[in-house]
Amino acid sequence: MTVFQTVTYTGPFGYLKPWTAVRDGETYSQQFLTPSVIEGMRQKLGVSQILRHKLTYTGLSMQQEQTHPRGWIHEKKKQQLTRPRAILVRGVLLSPTLHLAFATEAEASVAAQQHLCLCRNEDILLPSEPQVVSEAAFALLPGFELRFTEGPTNGAFLVGYNRFAEGAPMYGQLELTGNPTAKPVLER
Numbered sequence: 360m361t362v363f364q365t366v367t368y369t370g371p372f373g374y375l376k377p378w379t380a381v382r383d384g385e386t387y388s389q390q391f392l393t394p395s396v397i398e399g400m401r402q403k404l405g406v407s408q409i410l411r412h413k414l415t416y417t418g419l420s421m422q423q424e425q426t427h428p429r430g431w432i433h434e435k436k437k438q439q440l441t442r443p444r445a446i447l448v449r450g451v452l453l454s455p456t457l458h459l460a461f462a463t464e465a466e467a468s469v470a471a472q473q474h475l476c477l478c479r480n481e482d483i484l485l486p487s488e489p490q491v492v493s494e495a496a497f498a499l500l501p502g503f504e505l506r507f508t509e510g511p512t513n514g515a516f517l518v519g520y521n522r523f524a525e526g527a528p529m530y531g532q533l534e535l536t537g538n539p540t541a542k543p544v545l546e547r
Contacts, residue, residue: 361494363410363460364467368484372420373455373477378519387419387450390539391505392457394529395521396478400459404470411460413502415539416452423448452477457484460497464489501537508532 375389375396392400392412401409424447431440455477461467467489475484508515508530515530 363492363494363497364462364464365458365460365490365492365497366467366470367487367490368457368459368475369487370455370482370484371453373416373452373479373482373484374449375452375478384446385421385448385450388452390414390416390452390503391518391531391533392477393505393518393521394507394531395519395523398521398523400475403475404473406461406466406470408462408466409459410462411497411504413458413497413500413504413536413539415456415502415541417454417540419450420453421448422451455484456502458497458500458502460492461489499536501541502535502539504534504536505531506534 373388375392377386377389378393392414397409397412401407426445426447427442428445431442433440457475457477459470461470471486471489473486475486476482477484505518511517511530513532515532518529518531520526521529
């Protein structure tokens with residue numbers, strides 16, 4: 360029986376920008392972690408490998424964000440430079456919970472001493488104490504998990520381009536277990 364050392368990260372909100380959302384006026388947070396996001400987390404934590412992951416959340420909150428384009432507009436008559444503004448509406452994950460599985464107790468201990476961000480620096484998730492969980496029990500945890508594949512085989516789909524591998528295409532199969540968007544039951 361294979362066992363994982365797991366650390367659970369929780370926070371009030373988080374946003375995973377879909378790779379297809381470049382300039383969309385309304386964008387919902389992606390519900391799965393791509394290989395390059397997992398690699399970024401691995402590097403930040405300083406561990407050798409993240410074996411598996413599960414992500415859940417309790418809902419989406421639509422939030423507005425004001426943006427500026429990169430360029431300036433020169434208005435000759437007014438002799439001034441201006442930058443137009445735009446409003447984006449983003450669906451941000453509420454109360455995300457991220458379970459990460461590690462191979463060793465030492466790596467789980469290192470991970471449990473650090474915070475993580477899903478993708479943006481303000482989306483801080485704080486760790487729990489490491490726990491030992493069997494691979495079968497981890498598979499039954501509710502959540503979204505993208506199982507990475509080498510190519511578009513067996514129902515896998517393109518999930519973006521890997522910034523850590525010179526823009527190589529990334530593929531995966533999305534697994535849903537239980538109800539990954541259920542509100543947690545309060546214990547009494």
